[in-house]
Amino acid sequence: MEIFARVVSAGSMSAAGREMSLSPAVVSKRIRRLEEKLGTRLLQRTTRQIAMTEAGQGFYERVIAILASVEEAESFVSRGSAKARGNLRVAVPTSFGRLHIAPHLGRFLSENPDLSVNLDLSDDFVDIVGDGYDLAVRIAELSDSSLVARRLAPVHRVLCASPEYLAKHGVPISIEDLASNHVTIAATNQDPWRLAGPSGIETVRTRAPLKTNSNEVVRECLLAGVGVALRSTWDVGPELREGKLQILLPQYRASKDVGLHAVYPSRQFLPAKVRVFIDFLAGLYGTSPYWDAGLDDWLRLPSSAKAG
Template structure:
């Protein structure tokens, strides 16, 4: 049987991306880390890592071994936590992948409180809009805004996500308010990032598709947001992104009988494991308590959010 510490070193090398980085995290020299990895490979009779001067990569055997090792380490951590749950707090290092804008607005401001509640934890928030490989890239969990499909991962819904059509008062004063989807398409400027086109909207006539005609081409949702606020056009935005602007009158809801058709939610996604590590559990519970079924960013929008979407009779 392989040494548990060697397996932990291997998992840390994969998550850190290099032996030197893993050594710094574990207070070991790169030479010791390299020696322990070689010992593990000799014990298993298989190469786990391909090494170059600049980076490491897992072999096929290494990938399969890594997926099983992190499950083993999680089970050990959970077992220790179970024994001492009455007095011990979650500890260790938590690596989380978070969407860029959401992380900046709704996770970063609360990190201080989370760490104060869990002083034995440290956290690495990796803000990116890329769809990360949680297992392959060594994340403990990812926060995703998505309509989740079947996968081998476990997901917990943290909050609903509502998306609305809106524009600035300056735009409305200049171009007027669209009265229908046909009016929107024919007479108004619509803004969307490259991966947000077309819009699928649910309204009185069922699902309708809107292909945007944006004068601004961008792959950045934040660029679209700034153009929206400066009066360039109409956009479909999540309420977590523009809640304050709606309440302050900097943006106005348009065609309030329509909303995005997909059942998108905010999820915590993590590898499928029999036991959930304490450090992951406390972070997920913290976010669930922070947001909930009526998240704070939707305050003041209840009338619109609870508006019925009943299809017209044919």
């Protein structure tokens, strides 16, 4: 059942085999035996991909619950031990994972030698249960759901631009000035901006000769002097401290209470491998994360709705 679930979440037998250190032939043989035992076909196979049959879909939904219960039982037995074992599947946002998780994985793995990590970097909003993840790291204002979330750190977002851009276009003196007279850039899923300031919530639609769905493209254009952007301090903290970027209109904050969260399926017993990873991240970041160092003057400024 575990092999079947991994094939579905990985999308192919070869990918599932790599994750479980099994050959594609062994994976295929185990799936075939499972189908023979059940007396029905679970997967439709082609040379390029697999797809679940109707029976396979129903079986998969029940298998996920069974495997979660098995993991809960194992976690209950080993709950008093800090030892984490097995493979941990984690989904994280692309830029954040590259900047603030990948550099620390060596220490985490050395502290947990019986644990391996499958780290997927994606800006897609993954289905944690359906896609077979143990947890996801999300930067969001979380809505109510059946998932459990632990807040790892605040997320502050600032309006900023490069000195080169400001030398050419001037410093915006108001939200109206920013909206009317400046190049403002954002990824398509972050347009328009909703900002909280002295007069309440204000909306700014971005104006730029560029459209992109990539936050990393926005960041590079910001540093290249293309325009003004609304960026998280975890993303541009070093550039702000070094003077490569300058904070603008500091009395305005992003209106949503966005935070950094670890999100995982609701379970009575949290598996040790998930618990130690979440604790590790919480210890790295905390209520005053390292990326905000040196920005205390801005963070202490009053606003009508402080983000994060």
